[in-house]
Amino acid sequence: MADIIDNEEIDRDTVEPEALEQHFRKKYKLLTECAVTLKKSYINKLHATKSLKLAVSLSDNSIEVYQLNNTSLTKICKLSGHDKTLTEVVCDPKEDHLLYSAAQDGLVKLWDTRASGSCVQEYKDEEEELVKPYECMDISCNGRVLCAGSQLVEDDAYLVFWDNRVTKPLGGYWNSHTDDITQVKFHKSQTEILATGSLDGLINIFNVMELSEDDALTYSLNVENSVEKLSWLDEKQVACITQSNDLQFWDTESGDLLRTFTRDKISRSIKRSKADDCYLVDTYTSIDDTTVVLAGSYGGNGHVLRSAAAAAGGRLQPAAHFPANRQTVSCCHYDKDRDMLVTAGEAAIISVWIGSEAAENETTFGKISQSMNKLHMNRHKPY
Known part of the structure; x- marks a missing residue:
């Protein structure tokens, strides 16, 4: 046994420290960071508004909301009210002070972060006795339609839809996935297009304007692995991170698999030696329109x-x-306009990173104040 332990490969850099700077030419400065809690808790979900109000969900089933002001994070409120595991937090795309949460208690809640924060609405199916433990949710780009995806319940996995103004569901789909639904992601600009992912190894693309589930299902894409995370990269391309930390890019208009990167390839691209320690965080389109995957290593202290x-x-x-x-x-969360990356994780720290060019030009804070002023000028009642 000792020989096995001694011979176990340790994850390390594949280049010398001085060579890292040459390989990783894009520079980010740590603008600010904040420890959300000193207790043994971690952050599992993060979402943000255009004015950089940040909402994070913690492992104790609470939500904390922060505002980024210049170079500091100010806590706005702490929200709690779910009886079972909190699985998603999503900011309203139109109303800066509203956010939604979903949990395994079968509830989607709407929160108002003003005046210390309160739950102003609960979305549930009161006519259905069967509790649907929700694993994920999202809201359409116009802020009108909610969708939550459930675990497998009595052989069905549910996608449930609501008009955000009405607590009773609009309807649902339950024939397209055969295992827990792990991701629901509305298109960034087309309100009717929805991508969903599941443990069953499928990415389904729906046009939710169609009258039936069969008609709504545009493509069923076989990932051949459980879906961990989906991200819309542009008008038609979706990135999929699998539970084995592989990365796939799909064309949702043609149904074609465009590219695949294995965990081993990604590990080598970030100059680490042990693929089994490599993990993927998310994918996004950067300020120069290139597709970027954020990845790390569990090796050592886990800080790579x-x-x-x-x-x-x-x-x-x-x-x-x-x-x-x-x-x-x-x-x-990546803000393309500001070249700003916000990260959160197992130490319950929120870190804000700013691209070196944006930091030097001092454009970031001007854009923050401009966007906040615009939000205040265009307020309207959401409910």
Whole structure:
């Protein structure tokens, strides 16, 4: 046994420390960070508004909301009210002070973060005795339609829809997935297009304007692995992270698999030696319109965090590294307009990173104040 332990490969950099700077040319500065709690808790979900109000869900089933002001994070409120595991938190795309949460108690809640925060609405199916433990949710880009995806309940996995103004569901789909639904993601600009992912290994693309589930299902894409995370990269491309930390890119208009990157390839692209320690956080489209995957390593103290860019030739190239990171990262939010990355994770730390060009030009804070002023000028009642 001792020989096995002694011979076990240790994850390490595949290049010398001085060479890392040459490989990872994109520079990010740690703008600010905040420890959400000193208790043994971790952040599992993160969402943000355009004015950089940040909502995080913690492992104790609470939600904390922060506002980024210049170079500091100010706590706005703490929200709690779910009886079972909190699985998703999503900010309203139109109303800066509203956010939604979903949990395994079968409830979707709407919260108002003003005046210390309160739950102003609960969405549930009162006519159905069967509790649907929700694993994920999202809201359409116009802020009108909610969708939550459930675990498998008596051989059915449910996608349930609501008009955000009415607590009774509009309807649901339950024939398209055969296992727990892990992701629901509305298109960034088309309110009717929805991508869903499941443990059954399928990504389903729906047009929710159709009258029946069969008509709504545009494509059923076989990932051949359980879906962990979905991200819309542009008008038609979806990125899928699998539960074995592989990465796939799909064309949702043609149904074609465009590219696949294995965990081993991603590990090599971030210059680490042991693929089994590599984990993927998320994918996003960066300020220069390249597709970026944020990845880290469980090896050592678990603080290695780097990104790789999908080059035009189909290869992954080293992009950025974050030497000031102090945790294993579980979620992130990227603001393309500001070239700002927000990360959160197992140490319950929220870290805000700013691209070096944006920091030097001092454009970030001007854009924050401009967007906040615009929000205040265009307020309307959501409910």
